[in-house]
């Protein structure tokens with residue numbers, strides 16, 4: 001059994017949707033796919049994509065990303081928490097799991113998360129430009145810190161005995177030092193909305209050896225203090241320099 005990682009497939013782009021539709025239904029039948037969020041804000045597109053991955057893989061494991069929780073095209077009054085519940089139903093209907101996965105001595109844990117400004121305070125420019133501030137809707141008084149706490153409170157799993165290897169995954173970035181320091185200022189401006197230090201606290205509490213994350217779209221693998229951090233975002237069509245646009249096997253047992 002192999003474990004593959006992928007995130008940010010953004011199937012609203014035709015070329016990305018075609019890549020998913022053309023994935024082999026024979027090559028990955030014994031394998032697990034970790035899909036770390038940002039498929040589409042349209043539930044119909046999410047459903048189609050998850051069904052296709054479920055046809056290809058023995059098991060697909062999923063956490064929603066910020067795009068999946070946009071309510072811009074949804075009925076007025078629906079919050080992004082409502083959307084999260086709808087996304088969970090779509091995933092379940094497709095046979096895709098948002099729960100921890102145990103097989104033998106391997107335990108794979110989804111970590112629900114949100115950014116919370118632990119990577120820095122947002123500038124006025126970022127507040128005006130970041131799409132989530134318009135496209136997501138939260139209950140009155142909910143700031144990013146509250147949203148982050150809400151989602152991290154869902155991550156209550158304990159690692160069963162006899163587990164030798166723990167893999168965790170989140171949509172958002174768990175550490176600011178995973179973001180290249182060489183990025184230009186207009187990209188560094190985005191850091192406050194890219195992740196949360198709470199994710200790293202949680203994955204280390206679980207003694208994770210490998211963590212898959214998305215959101216930044218910058219493909220990389222880094223070993224930090226005993227944990228391998230992997231980003232294999234598919235990304236937008238024009239992001240060919242930063243995204244390999246292929247499945248990556250992170251484990252081959």
Ligand SMILES: [Fe+2]
Nearest residue numbers: 038065066215
């Ligand atoms: Fe994202």
